[in-house]
Amino acid sequence: MPTYEYVCKACGAELEIFQSITESPKRKCTACGALKLSRKIGAGAGILFKGQGFYQTDYRSASYKQGESEAKKKLEDKPSADKKPDAKPPKKEAQGD
Numbered sequence: 416m417p418t419y420e421y422v423c424k425a426c427g428a429e430l431e432i433f434q435s436i437t438e439s440p441k442r443k444c445t446a447c448g449a450l451k452l453s454r455k456i457g458a459g460a461g462i463l464f465k466g467q468g469f470y471q472t473d474y475r476s477a478s479y480k481q482g483e484s485e486a487k488k489k490l491e492d493k494p495s496a497d498k499k500p501d502a503k504p505p506k507k508e509a510q511g512d
Contacts, residue, residue, distance in 0.1 A: 420457050425449035 418433045421441060428446035440454045 420455040421452050422455055423447060423449060424451040424453055429455075 416433060416435050418431050419440070420429065420431050422429050423444035423446060426444060426447040426449065428444060430445060432441055434441075440452075442450045442452050444450075444452045
């Protein structure tokens with residue numbers, strides 16, 4: 416929820432009010448009680464981007480990245496269940512007499 420800046424046109428008081436975006440603007444001045452409160456247009460909050468990208472994973476610690484690379488290596492070294500063995504087992508012949 417944003418903080419809005421207001422100024423009273425009757426007494427000149429300036430105040431900040433923390434309110435929902437969907438809430439209607441305040442009209443009554445808390446200092447003098449007049450219905451002359453006006454919302455100021457502000458610059459808003461600045462956005463600060465750090466690092467090389469905008470993804471959460473760009474800010475992972477070095478120890479996390481090291482553990483992740485070790486896990487990938489283990490998966491690559493592990494034989495896959497999808498691979499079929501080169502040698503086929505001998506077929507059993509049915510005995511029929």
